[in-house]
Amino acid sequence: xxxxxxxxTRRSIRSYKPDPIPEDVLTRVLEAARxxxxxxxxxxxxxxxxxxxxxxxxxxxxxxxxxxxxxxxIVIVACGYNIHWNRGEYMGDLSMLVDVSIAFTHLILAARAxxxxxxxxxxxxxxxxxxxxxxxxxxxxxxxxxxxxxxxxDFGEPGPRKxxxxxxxxxxx
Amino acid sequence: xxxxxxxxTRRSIRSYKPDPIPEDVLTRVLEAARxxxxxxxxxxxxxxxxxxxxxxxxxxxxxxxxxxxxxxxIVIVACGYNIHWNRGEYMGDLSMLVDVSIAFTHLILAARAxxxxxxxxxxxxxxxxxxxxxxxxxxxxxxxxxxxxxxxxDFGEPGPRKxxxxxxxxxxx
Numbered sequence: 064x065x066x067x068x069x070x071x072t073r074r075s076i077r078s079y080k081p082d083p084i085p086e087d088v089l090t091r092v093l094e095a096a097r098x099x100x101x102x103x104x105x106x107x108x109x110x111x112x113x114x115x116x117x118x119x120x121x122x123x124x125x126x127x128x129x130x131x132x133x134x135x136x137i138v139i140v141a142c143g144y145n146i147h148w149n150r151g152e153y154m155g156d157l158s159m160l161v162d163v164s165i166a167f168t169h170l171i172l173a174a175r176a177x178x179x180x181x182x183x184x185x186x187x188x189x190x191x192x193x194x195x196x197x198x199x200x201x202x203x204x205x206x207x208x209x210x211x212x213x214x215x216x217d218f219g220e221p222g223p224r225k226x227x228x229x230x231x232x233x234x235x236x
Numbered sequence: 237x238x239x240x241x242x243x244x245t246r247r248s249i250r251s252y253k254p255d256p257i258p259e260d261v262l263t264r265v266l267e268a269a270r271x272x273x274x275x276x277x278x279x280x281x282x283x284x285x286x287x288x289x290x291x292x293x294x295x296x297x298x299x300x301x302x303x304x305x306x307x308x309x310i311v312i313v314a315c316g317y318n319i320h321w322n323r324g325e326y327m328g329d330l331s332m333l334v335d336v337s338i339a340f341t342h343l344i345l346a347a348r349a350x351x352x353x354x355x356x357x358x359x360x361x362x363x364x365x366x367x368x369x370x371x372x373x374x375x376x377x378x379x380x381x382x383x384x385x386x387x388x389x390d391f392g393e394p395g396p397r398k399x400x401x402x403x404x405x406x407x408x409x
Contacts, residue, residue, distance in 0.1 A: 102358040164337035
């Protein structure tokens with residue numbers, strides 16, 4: 064799929080068919096995250112592919128009851144290793160948020176290119192998700208998405224966005 | 237350009253031609269960032285398009301002397317508004333790093349689709365860049381990239397990446 068078509072037609076999908084995702088499709092989606100750039104090529108990420116029904120249900124609860132998450136055949140949990148990059152300054156250990164977000168954006172867009180739906184979930188209990196999936200202390204959850212074929216053909220209109228004039232300036236803030 | 241070709245052929249480009257970027261090309265690249273998703277659709281971002289030669293040189297110095305940055309006809313500085321999203325928990329005010337990184341990834345990939353080079357710069361003095369560009373107190377610099385046509389036709393091989401077996405697990409960390 065053309066790059067611009069991918070970014071223009073991506074939507075947050077909140078209803079999924081139970082249809083399984085072929086292994087080769089899943090591999091391409093994960094591969095898109097794998098090849099993403101990161102600061103100093105540290106790749107401070109790990110992706111947990113959750114297929115177990117009970118775990119998916121628990122994750123949906125840990126996402127403050129967003130139960131549609133468990134409806135998808137797969138839930139992907141993106142984790143980041145806490146790193147301290149001296150020059151990151153104010154970001155401290157959380158500069159890994161940048162790296163993991165780059166890789167997860169690759170994954171979300173690749174899913175769209177494959178006809179799969181996703182919904183970037185930022186609202187979750189980090190501690191509860193860590194407990195459910197056995198994530199170690201020095202690792203944090205950055206993002207979660209359900210992954211599956213959208214139930215509806217019509218993805219709807221995109222949400223409103225600020226105009227370029229409001230988010231772009233020349234030479235000064 | 238095909239989506240997978242974009243992500244497979246993107247490289248960090250560190251040498252640029254002085255050739256200007258046509259306005260319509262620059263607009264498409266910025267538009268790719270504009271339509272990016274963000275938590276609760278907050279869009280906590282602003283992109284400063286730096287064209288002034290003196291400012292570009294100062295920015296390169298503020299990026300700890302990575303002088304190639306100033307060689308490109310344009311330098312883009314991505315800023316994020318500090319936001320506190322209660323459910324982001326450990327991220328605190330820095331959950332904006334996730335949103336700005338999504339939008340900047342769109343921008344970086346769109347640049348590749350347009351034949352432009354970029355280099356995601358994470359190593360910079362936040363305070364010095366803020367001073368140079370008049371960025372307010374409650375806003376921080378998330379990422380910087382030069383934007384221009386690559387000097388070399390051959391982008392070289394991608395950096396090594398961890399294998400999928402190391403970065404993916406099923407059902408548990």
